Amino acid sequence: MSAKRSAPTRVQPLKVGIIGTGIGRAHFNGYRKCPHVEVAAIVDIDADRGRQLAQEWGVRRAYSNHEDLLNIKDLDAVSVCTPNALHASIAMDALAAGLHVICEKPMAASVEQATELAAAAEQAATRGQLFMMALNNRYRGDTQLLKQYIDAGDLGDLYLGKCGWWRRQGIPGLGGWFTTKAMSGGGPLIDLGVHALDLCWWLMGAPDPVAVSASVFDHLGAGEWARRGSPGSFDIEDAAVAHIRFANDAAIILEVSWILHTAREGFFCEVMGTAGGGAIEPNFRIVRNLHGAPADVLPAAPKVPGHEGEIIHFVDCVRQGRQPLSGARDGLAVQKMLDAIYRSGSTGKPVTIT
Numbered sequence: 001m002s003a004k005r006s007a008p009t010r011v012q013p014l015k016v017g018i019i020g021t022g023i024g025r026a027h028f029n030g031y032r033k034c035p036h037v038e039v040a041a042i043v044d045i046d047a048d049r050g051r052q053l054a055q056e057w058g059v060r061r062a063y064s065n066h067e068d069l070l071n072i073k074d075l076d077a078v079s080v081c082t083p084n085a086l087h088a089s090i091a092m093d094a095l096a097a098g099l100h101v102i103c104e105k106p107m108a109a110s111v112e113q114a115t116e117l118a119a120a121a122e123q124a125a126t127r128g129q130l131f132m133m134a135l136n137n138r139y140r141g142d143t144q145l146l147k148q149y150i151d152a153g154d155l156g157d158l159y160l161g162k163c164g165w166w167r168r169q170g171i172p173g174l175g176g177w178f179t180t181k182a183m184s185g186g187g188p189l190i191d192l193g194v195h196a197l198d199l200c201w202w203l204m205g206a207p208d209p210v211a212v213s214a215s216v217f218d219h220l221g222a223g224e225w226a227r228r229g230s231p232g233s234f235d236i237e238d239a240a241v242a243h244i245r246f247a248n249d250a251a252i253i254l255e256v257s258w259i260l261h262t263a264r265e266g267f268f269c270e271v272m273g274t275a276g277g278g279a280i281e282p283n284f285r286i287v288r289n290l291h292g293a294p295a296d297v298l299p300a301a302p303k304v305p306g307h308e309g310e311i312i313h314f315v316d317c318v319r320q321g322r323q324p325l326s327g328a329r330d331g332l333a334v335q336k337m338l339d340a341i342y343r344s345g346s347t348g349k350p351v352t353i354t
């Protein structure tokens, strides 16, 4: 199949399809906020679920196979919201069909798949097509504002980032695709770590990673899976910590868990520089000194939820024919860091990233 579509003009409605209807619901809600965008069809391999949601959402067509969606003649774009191991093949099919693509995180279940998809996205870009990674945390009102402060130089040179997401008892879909490495590519590191790491790394100016030292743990999850008599499999980690060093001598410390005996839970991301720091959660604050004494600033950030912001950005980029803030290169770079963390964890040795 060949490229066939150029960026539509403002007067034409943009026709999109959603493949996978779990987090696909957040994409649908985002599209609903965009004027002149029609969700033309949804796809779910679970045909009953697809039909039911199409009815609930007021979408005319529901398919159980993404190829049927790609055959719709006047479709412009798709959201790829399937389990991780299917991202690359489905996104490449959509690109080959001449469509613009927004793909859920992580880019793929392995560096090999992500590399193949990045090459396809680069080729598609030469034909005027867009590939965007759905890294929703970049598109929140608070992270966008923090990035503006950083880019204006308010925090000086950023040299340390600390980020992560800790869950005490939060394994998703126990025994299903999330806990089956062949479908997910990994556990909390690739699921939650991708969010925290991407956000922290982007805020810090996306420096080139050079080395990783990590510990990856699997003490609790499989026991929990067995204790609950869950079906399927559990062959992924349940927690990880990593130190990533960058070419500019900056570093990020990443910590993630799905199950851990911890008193602390939640998402966190903090960046620290020569003139100040910035923390997104639990509270958005800029950390500064005034006349030598600590004096924090609590900015009133616009309340834009990330999922909504990312879809608005995707639609804008498609309409204006410009490349998105989170493209294939970023998706691949983060995937390589995650892969290096897994390798360092399994060998017990630092890993160099080239």
Ligand SMILES: NC(=O)c1ccc[n+]([C@@H]2O[C@H](COP(=O)([O-])OP(=O)(O)OC[C@H]3O[C@@H](n4cnc5c(N)ncnc54)[C@H](O)[C@@H]3O)[C@@H](O)[C@H]2O)c1
Pocket: 019, 020, 021, 022, 023, 024, 043, 044, 045, 046, 049, 064, 065, 066, 081, 082, 083, 084, 086, 104, 105, 106, 134, 136, 173, 191
């Ligand atoms: N950005 C975020 O905040 C966020 C949150 C949750 C999930 N995700 C990502 O979204 C993706 C899906 O996760 P989820 O939580 O929605 O999972 P889920 O299991 O809840 O939903 C996935 C859906 O995809 C369907 N599906 C499976 N194979 C399919 C195929 N070949 N074609 C069409 N549909 C298919 C399933 O039937 C299911 O309805 C994952 O990559 C995950 O990492 C992102």
